[in-house]
Amino acid sequence: MQPTTTKETHHAAHEGHHDEPGFWRKYIFSTDHKIIGLQYGITGLIFLFFGFCLMLLMRWQIAYPGKAIPVVGELLYKLLGEEMVGKDALGKIGLMLPDLYNSFGAMHGTIMVFLAIVPIAFAAFGNYVVPLQIGAPDMAFPRVNMASYMCYFLGGVVMLASFFVPGGAAKSGWTSYSPLATVADLGHHWDGQTFWILGMVLLITSSLLGAVNFIATIIQLRAKGMTWMRLPFFVWAQFVTAFLLLLAFPPLEAAGVMQLMDNLFGTSFFLPTGLQVTGAPLPVSGGGSPLLWQHLFWFLGHPEVYVLILPAMGIVCEILANNTRKPIWGYKSLVYSVLVIGFLSFIVWAHHMYLTGMGTKIATFFQTTTMIISIPSVIILTCFFISLWGGSIRFNTPMLFALAFLPMFGIGGLTGLPLGFNYTDIHLHDTYYVIAHFHYVVAPGTIFALFAGIYYWYPKATGRFMNEFWGKVHFWTSLIFMNLIFQPMFAQGMAGLHRRMYDGGATYADAANVLGVPQAFIDMNKGISHAAWALGLAQIPFIINFFVSRTRGKKVASDNPWDATTLEWQTPTPPPHGNFPKPVEVYRSPYEYSVPGKSADFTPQNEPEKR
Amino acid sequence: MDIPYTTQLREDTNLYNAKVGIWLFLASEVMLFGALFSSYILLRVGAPPGTFPHGLLNIPIGTFNTAVLITSSITVVMAWASLKMGNFGKFKFFQAITLLCALGFLTIKTFEYRDKFIHYEVWKNDGTRMTGHIEGNPWLWNTQTLSDKKLAAITFSPDAHHYAEPRKHDAEAKSDHGGHGAAVQIPAADIKRLSAFVPAHSTYFGIYFTLTALHALHVLGGAIVIGYLWGPGAKMWKTDPERFTNRIEVSGLFWHFVDLVWIFLFPVLYLL
Amino acid sequence: MTNSFDYLIKHKLLSLPTLASEHGRHVDDLIVYVHALMAVLFVGWFAYFLYAIVRFRRSRNPKADYVGVKGHFSNWIEGGVALIEAILLIGFAVPLWAKVVTRPPSEKDATVINVIGRQFNWNGHYAGVDGRLGQPSPLRSTGSDPFGLDRKGDANAKDDVVVQGNLVVPVDKDVLVNLTSLDVIHSFAVRSMRVCQDAIPGLRISTWFKPVKEGDYKITCAQLCGNSHYGMFGTLKVVSQPEYDKWLAEQSAKAKTAVEPVSYE
Ligand code: HEA
Ligand code: HEA
Ligand code: CUA
Numbered sequence A: 001m002q003p004t005t006t007k008e009t010h011h012a013a014h015e016g017h018h019d020e021p022g023f024w025r026k027y028i029f030s031t032d033h034k035i036i037g038l039q040y041g042i043t044g045l046i047f048l049f050f051g052f053c054l055m056l057l058m059r060w061q062i063a064y065p066g067k068a069i070p071v072v073g074e075l076l077y078k079l080l081g082e083e084m085v086g087k088d089a090l091g092k093i094g095l096m097l098p099d100l101y102n103s104f105g106a107m108h109g110t111i112m113v114f115l116a117i118v119p120i121a122f123a124a125f126g127n128y129v130v131p132l133q134i135g136a137p138d139m140a141f142p143r144v145n146m147a148s149y150m151c152y153f154l155g156g157v158v159m160l161a162s163f164f165v166p167g168g169a170a171k172s173g174w175t176s177y178s179p180l181a182t183v184a185d186l187g188h189h190w191d192g193q194t195f196w197i198l199g200m201v202l203l204i205t206s207s208l209l210g211a212v213n214f215i216a217t218i219i220q221l222r223a224k225g226m227t228w229m230r231l232p233f234f235v236w237a238q239f240v241t242a243f244l245l246l247l248a249f250p251p252l253e254a255a256g257v258m259q260l261m262d263n264l265f266g267t268s269f270f271l272p273t274g275l276q277v278t279g280a281p282l283p284v285s286g287g288g289s290p291l292l293w294q295h296l297f298w299f300l301g302h303p304e305v306y307v308l309i310l311p312a313m314g315i316v317c318e319i320l321a322n323n324t325r326k327p328i329w330g331y332k333s334l335v336y337s338v339l340v341i342g343f344l345s346f347i348v349w350a351h352h353m354y355l356t357g358m359g360t361k362i363a364t365f366f367q368t369t370t371m372i373i374s375i376p377s378v379i380i381l382t383c384f385f386i387s388l389w390g391g392s393i394r395f396n397t398p399m400l401f402a403l404a405f406l407p408m409f410g411i412g413g414l415t416g417l418p419l420g421f422n423y424t425d426i427h428l429h430d431t432y433y434v435i436a437h438f439h440y441v442v443a444p445g446t447i448f449a450l451f452a453g454i455y456y457w458y459p460k461a462t463g464r465f466m467n468e469f470w471g472k473v474h475f476w477t478s479l480i481f482m483n484l485i486f487q488p489m490f491a492q493g494m495a496g497l498h499r500r501m502y503d504g505g506a507t508y509a510d511a512a513n514v515l516g517v518p519q520a521f522i523d524m525n526k527g528i529s530h531a532a533w534a535l536g537l538a539q540i541p542f543i544i545n546f547f548v549s550r551t552r553g554k555k556v557a558s559d560n561p562w563d564a565t566t567l568e569w570q571t572p573t574p575p576p577h578g579n580f581p582k583p584v585e586v587y588r589s590p591y592e593y594s595v596p597g598k599s600a601d602f603t604p605q606n607e608p609e610k611r
Numbered sequence B: 001m002d003i004p005y006t007t008q009l010r011e012d013t014n015l016y017n018a019k020v021g022i023w024l025f026l027a028s029e030v031m032l033f034g035a036l037f038s039s040y041i042l043l044r045v046g047a048p049p050g051t052f053p054h055g056l057l058n059i060p061i062g063t064f065n066t067a068v069l070i071t072s073s074i075t076v077v078m079a080w081a082s083l084k085m086g087n088f089g090k091f092k093f094f095q096a097i098t099l100l101c102a103l104g105f106l107t108i109k110t111f112e113y114r115d116k117f118i119h120y121e122v123w124k125n126d127g128t129r130m131t132g133h134i135e136g137n138p139w140l141w142n143t144q145t146l147s148d149k150k151l152a153a154i155t156f157s158p159d160a161h162h163y164a165e166p167r168k169h170d171a172e173a174k175s176d177h178g179g180h181g182a183a184v185q186i187p188a189a190d191i192k193r194l195s196a197f198v199p200a201h202s203t204y205f206g207i208y209f210t211l212t213a214l215h216a217l218h219v220l221g222g223a224i225v226i227g228y229l230w231g232p233g234a235k236m237w238k239t240d241p242e243r244f245t246n247r248i249e250v251s252g253l254f255w256h257f258v259d260l261v262w263i264f265l266f267p268v269l270y271l272l
Numbered sequence C: 001m002t003n004s005f006d007y008l009i010k011h012k013l014l015s016l017p018t019l020a021s022e023h024g025r026h027v028d029d030l031i032v033y034v035h036a037l038m039a040v041l042f043v044g045w046f047a048y049f050l051y052a053i054v055r056f057r058r059s060r061n062p063k064a065d066y067v068g069v070k071g072h073f074s075n076w077i078e079g080g081v082a083l084i085e086a087i088l089l090i091g092f093a094v095p096l097w098a099k100v101v102t103r104p105p106s107e108k109d110a111t112v113i114n115v116i117g118r119q120f121n122w123n124g125h126y127a128g129v130d131g132r133l134g135q136p137s138p139l140r141s142t143g144s145d146p147f148g149l150d151r152k153g154d155a156n157a158k159d160d161v162v163v164q165g166n167l168v169v170p171v172d173k174d175v176l177v178n179l180t181s182l183d184v185i186h187s188f189a190v191r192s193m194r195v196c197q198d199a200i201p202g203l204r205i206s207t208w209f210k211p212v213k214e215g216d217y218k219i220t221c222a223q224l225c226g227n228s229h230y231g232m233f234g235t236l237k238v239v240s241q242p243e244y245d246k247w248l249a250e251q252s253a254k255a256k257t258a259v260e261p262v263s264y265e
């Protein structure tokens, strides 16, 4: 039966209670995908900022090991107590102690990945944009959608609370390798690690609910005529991302449950026989396997990294098409590549475990798959690059960030290759080279794409533009400092500087005729830290711009200020509850820009063919 | 505009939203239990000899519980079919049985757990080990308890057979449960380790309790949903029968999955 | 430093640390090849990228071209990348890896050391002059002897040498390290030897290398192992064979006389 016919009548009936919900139901317990998207966005950005601040503090300890942190040091001491913050040689309060460094490191990773980037890139943009782009009134399960945000929020609260439990937050890296994760805080049961696991379970639940909702929505709620090959690439990216979350997260949940048992009920899932911690035998049955944790973790871990990048690629694709004013080159190969990445990302995880004593066969398998998976990424980037050719490029702020994404991701991706060959990984494993590799992909890569997306869709959400001038200031400063931060790390890593070094590697530096890391590379830490702090300052214009433009920004002239073709721009601004005043129908592929013989240089997907 | 295909099927997919949703959710559940099963295999393969117990679970009770669950998954189908045929009364009846089965299953499981909490293994300093019961069947003791309670010795009635040794004939198998050899006094000084059959006992019981508890939670969750749709939720039958039937179908799908998991759990944990 | 171009690329451009092991040069070579591929891709694409965004800016090209690039030269690039990756993989990475993990030197013509990592130091166990290693049993391990050797009972153990922090090995002879850990996961890394191998409790993993340069090298720990992870280091002293024999003899003599095994700095 044809739904839309029956719908109209229903619609009238529903108007009543949709009209004026009170503040709470409108903004806090809303089931509207746009509001939920914004909730995710704001919360995520705050966590992104928080995660950054943790690192800014760590960068002080890395650059000036053993020196009390100026100004904030005192504050940290008041907040976290002498268990975490001590006195330096000069007796000045505010020295970050090793445990605190490790806590901050682990939490920086966890917060950035699970509480900032995924919620913004997947949940926020996905929630706000996907239903609009496919011409749907809302997500398939609005209440589930709300529940998903609530779980995320609770997960965040638990993670933040963990900073204040005795022993401090989780301190075994975002990878939480057992046995360390279990024995790091022997003594108190309800330690940071336990909180970390509980927090993760909530976040995982949130992502699962989200993923189910996204997939169902994209399968079921596409508007009339919106065939699979007419979906904007952004939707495809989110579709694959959702599958990654759906299938990769549960194993981590299982692992989390087992580690929880190890921490609380004295099981030995990840504890082998005969452990001796600080001299004394650990009173457990033993018989477990530390590697089991690593396999379960990385089975999530690797798909997760593509969860971090695919939505970013989607955003970049939309903005490239819109600002080159021409169709994306090789739309089909983009779609197939992203699907291939989706499948392959489940069979490369052990490239994070090359040095755990892996045999030839397994190693060969995993480095082969790792090399194969790099090809679709190459294809995607190539399509983006070729799309520039013959365009009529507009350099507005969103476009600047989107363009910068290409080489930045390129650097990050390319440096994945030497890590992918296990023979070269012998030298690079657990050095700053790895840190630089993935930060290039997630920081100047994904974060830039997110900035691009914010500047691009802001007018749709608020009806006003963000300030162009300050946008460009934000862009150029961020671009410069990002590179000043991460470029030197490649050199440090090559020189053999390990990651997770409380003293920035000082102990491992060349000493009187003992060869370690050449001092020159340790000294780079200072420059990097200064750049990191400068990057922090560079965000101020953005934050101000973000809030002020809400009320003071330049008003949009039309519902489609960027002259775009995709459906989200065919709604009122901002879109009302239910999005489209009347059902839309789609007639063409997503990026019909500069169609020969047409006066306008863009043809919206829902514009009927006039014959 | 509000959300289409909540009840009608979408032309190209022939599905309504909730059905897509539940299948996706089940897919993730498969990955969850799949991961735990793989862990079970890895732990079992890697276990040092004699540390991975066998035959300590009560097979008859397990079998009975399996039967209970299978029955329930038949009745959910009947319940749904009754609704399809518009027979609300029958639906109520069958779904009631489903709920009873769910409760029965959980109750039995609780008793099984209790059995384990009062069943002990002792590792003596001389290297010998025995399983059995402590006089008075105290719950959840461990090595720590001995010193906490300042016990000089425990009165221990050992089982005829220790899991680490190969079985000779089934007569022994029976004697694992109920029947005991004569009680012996074991001085606390001789005891290296004492543990009830709790998760901490060994990776086997660790994974046994993790898997079954997680499964029990699923049973509970399913029962709550089904219970809600049987009680208060049932009034939707009057306003929107089609949608209500779909809800029953979806909850039924989940219920089948829960049973399926048990169908795997039972042989893996009890028999193999 | 025979080939100075080679030197400039590796140690100046790529800032690789001093190389002092035999297989290490292959590691470095492969690193160079991979980076060459990356450089070509990066420079090529980046040049194209800059040209494109300048050439096709709005002011210069007000009307976009609906079709853009015709033909499929991109397939050639992608095919090329795939091909080179395949070559690097099949031609180098796989066989070389096979060499480092599957063909250990025979125990008799290698310096065999049992190494235990624990929070937060590296410990070595050498067979004494008798050349026979005593049976380690970590359950008996003590502060000074994490290997838990039974010096009274075990004849082989009597003259075994246990050291903490400093490992001494002869130059130009394979070193066979049998790694394990007492507590958490550590990672035995000597960057100048291009060696890095996780030490995992409950597992005994071997790794080997042949030092070719005398000198002292830092042994570091590459895996986060607790709050003093950053300070967990030792020294690998590579000395001439005679020097080594002398050292071993002395230590082993001390060990015999010592009542309770002491660890030497
Ligand atoms: C978004 C995140 C992301 C992405 C996309 C990737 C992409 C890749 N990663 Fe990365 N990786 C991480 C995040 C990511 N990684 C993280 C977080 C870690 C560390 C985890 C931890 O230990 O804490 C890690 C670690 C990591 C390791 C383990 C290192 C170690 O611990 O020793 C390995 C090894 O194989 C690896 C490989 C790869 C490969 C081959 C790709 C490939 O998919 C890359 C493919 C892309 C390309 C090949 C580029 C193509 C572009 C062009 C050809 C155009 C170039 C043009 C210009 C530059 C202008 N990564
Ligand atoms: C998505 C993941 C992600 C992201 C984005 C980042 C971003 C950054 N990371 Fe991080 N990092 C990790 C994931 C990430 N990191 C992980 C997984 C580890 C390993 C942890 C471990 O060892 O276990 C790590 C480790 C790590 C280290 C190594 C620590 C060590 O080994 O001891 C360092 C060192 O410099 C570092 C630095 C940085 C810096 C300078 C940024 C910067 O790029 C940050 C940039 C951020 C901003 C520019 C903020 C923008 C936001 C706003 C302006 C807010 C606006 C708010 C409103 C408008 C409301 N990171
Ligand atoms: Cu030991 Cu790090």
Ligand SMILES: [Cu+2]
Binding pocket: A301, A302, A305, A348, A349, A351, A352
């Ligand atoms: Cu990976």
